[in-house]
Amino acid sequence: MKTLQVILAATLLLAAAPSAAQDLLIRNANVHTVSDMAIIGGDVLIRDGMIATVGKVSSAEAAKFSDDQIIDAKGKTVLPGFFAAYSQLGLVEVDMVASTNDTHESSGWNTAQVRAMDGYNALSELIPVARLNGITQALVAPATGNIFNGQSAVVSLSGNSMERALHTSPAALHITLGEGPKESWDAPGDGPKTRMGTASSLRSEFQKALEYKESWTRYREKYAKFQKDRAEFPDKLRRWNEDTSPDKSKDEPEPPEAPDAPDTNLQLEAIAPAIGGELRTAFHAQRLDDIETMLRISEEFKLSPVLIGGGDAWKIASLLAEKNVPVVMQPSLQPATMETSGAIYESARILNAAGVKIAFMTGDTAHGVRNLPYEAGLAVAYGLPMDVAIRAITLSPAEIWGVSEFLGAIKSGYRANLIIVDGDPLQPTTQVTHVIVGGEQMELRSRQTDLAEKYGARYLAPRANP
């Protein structure tokens, strides 16, 4: 009994211990920086979880590193860890087991106030599974289905807690147009039943949020004036008291009265920053008319839209480019539903050629996130330049979600989220040999590799020690 307690205590300690990210030196690698030119036979020095040097590290500097801090990546490629531009990682363990599924806050059509970070389970078994294929960061968002789904977050796929994983929250406010809300809210009285209803609900909520925002602006102005008046009041009173002139006012000055604050509304509070574009608005839309609705509403409320899905986006590629609307898309999207009937494999190529910034997501946005590099590979098979495809799973999503100052590239000063691969990074037959998140070398292990070893070790070649 005592032994068990000791073991348990030790385990808990381990879990809570800060990640001891030691400094690392990757040598002789082909460095695909994404942000700049690729370097053949370069070094990457990682210090305090950050990328310190990219290029050549002097032998004097290299001599300071012990053998277990040096990774010889000769013949291999180093590139930024992949960025899942849209996912539900950490929000679900088993889709059909409700107790483990926190993806969809299905209590109403407007749940703008809910935050993905509050449902994020950093210990989810899905995270190491995705990481083994080189995914090191992701946008985690509430699933679609409501008109306002809630707020997303950008996380790194490491750490034992949400706090350690989190980079930004909210990253965006998520809205669904088209079939989703109609299907989710088709019970009588529950919510809008048509695309017309969806659009009018959006307008009315944005209008309320605008008024809410303005009422707080007015209140803040009044409050600022009140503070000023209050600060000046003692002086004012003193001057009155000291005033001996014959035309002195008979009334003693009253202390200033604080203005009444508007009622707090957390739902409108969540929507308000989207107005004016301070916070990104992510619109999930597929059909052409839904995409147009996104453009109209974005114009009306000066939103900063990102299109997610975009089955028909290629049909108005140059308009999206002109309006500077990026598209988060799944290259393998199928004409499997009514609203995705326009889906074609050439979407990514067409959008990119028109000048639209694209980032990629997988079809299964939780258990299937590990297929992200193959989605990029598929886009290349259908005409997208390879460097754009790699950018669409590294730096482009970082730019779209506002974290490109420190994520998505191999660059001095960037967070050390990077991977080493033994071949073309988009080929399924390529092995990811090292995954480094926040400067920490991650163990290439998951519940799935553990199960395979438990039941089939004798059939499997011993795994290469990274």
Place this chain on the structure above:
Amino acid sequence: MMKTGIPCRALVLAALALILPMIALSAPPYDGSGATPLALRGGKIYRISAAPIDSGTVIIRNGLIEEVGGVNQVTIPSDAVVVDVSGKSIMPGIIDAHSHMGVYSWPGVDAHSDGNEATSPVTAQVRAEDGINLEDPAFARARAGGVTTVLVLPGSANIIGGEGVVLKLKPNALLSVMKMAEAPRQIKMAMGENPKRVYGGRDQLPSTRMGTMAKLREVFTKAIEQKVKLEKYETDTARYEDKKLRWEAKRDEAAKAGKPFDDDAPEPPTPPAKDALSNVLIDVMSGDVLVHVHCYRKDDIQDIIRISDEFNFKIVAIHHALEAYKLAEELAQRNIAVATWPDWWGFKMEAYDATPLAPTILVRANVLTIFKSDSADIVQRMYTEAAKGVKYGLTEEEALATITLNPAKILGIDKWVGTIEKGKQADIAVFSKSPLDIYTRAEMTFIEGRQVYDRATEEATMTHKEFAR
């Protein structure tokens, strides 16, 4: 000008008249289904039955593979239409042993839902072939992924969902033309969560795995009873025929002798009540129908094996089978195949213990292993599924067999398709690169010698134009 112009034009026309038939002969769609041979020359041939040939030729005639070998070994008949496929890959047409195309036609709206006759947990008497929408756009997209043959199965809401049908993906064809004549009958069963969720949700049996097993025993027992009744009816009928002959002889004898005859005519036996469902299960037990069982969890696999022992039928393949790696030896020993995915998992509880290393474990333990799609999306890129198999430890040959020869075996059609071998049906896919390369594209697909997909033609007619604004 006129003087020289006319003969010139005549010359051009004459030349065109000479060239035109040749162009017509050598332009897609190519056709090796008739007497004129078709030669695919210069590609890397993944035969599957044997090692790949780096640069080889396949001769197709009358819809069959007439010859296959290295470019220097194979003599191309002088009347052959020759297609240069140098630098490309040639492989057997891909076979998907688990599809719902047609019974869950695109786009996926309720009106297209014809895959689950979910009105009773056992519907052995229904057939997928009776619910197929021939206009499902997914068929064409599968052809564009090098797929030539699929097993369309009913869904898994029912414990016994009904009979599946093996289709050749011939375009613009009636079901009777698509249906592979040589293929044996196939039936779909389902264990685990799906039946108990569907019927338990209505407070009907089965709401538990126990209920599923009880139901299986009930219907198979009933089928045995029906079989006994049918057999008895057969012997009773024989007895009756015999009695009747004797009675007629007696009657005729009496008539001849002018004697009175008032013996009662023998009563024919009453046939047992018709039972279409039991009839199918009787055929299952006699081995006329190949049994495919949807199972995820290890105990579900063991459960259906127990039933098959009790009622003496053979399971051909466990489908999905995400925990099959936990009993690889037993499956190998019983010669039960596994039709699975390389990496789909976690969508329900029984799919939580999956591992992408499972196919490698199964293959190494000598279990016949198949990658199947169960999806009108994945079917288009089965070669990428095979590539994932290589990532986790299969050899290229093993991986390609999981989508060609191995599915042909479990469908009982490997005598005709699944490899590139002399005498087999010319179901062939030509890829731009190695099929295991993520950047590969199917360029041509042939079914029984006839070209059913041509990438160049499709791209030439593509109209991906922006909308006016």
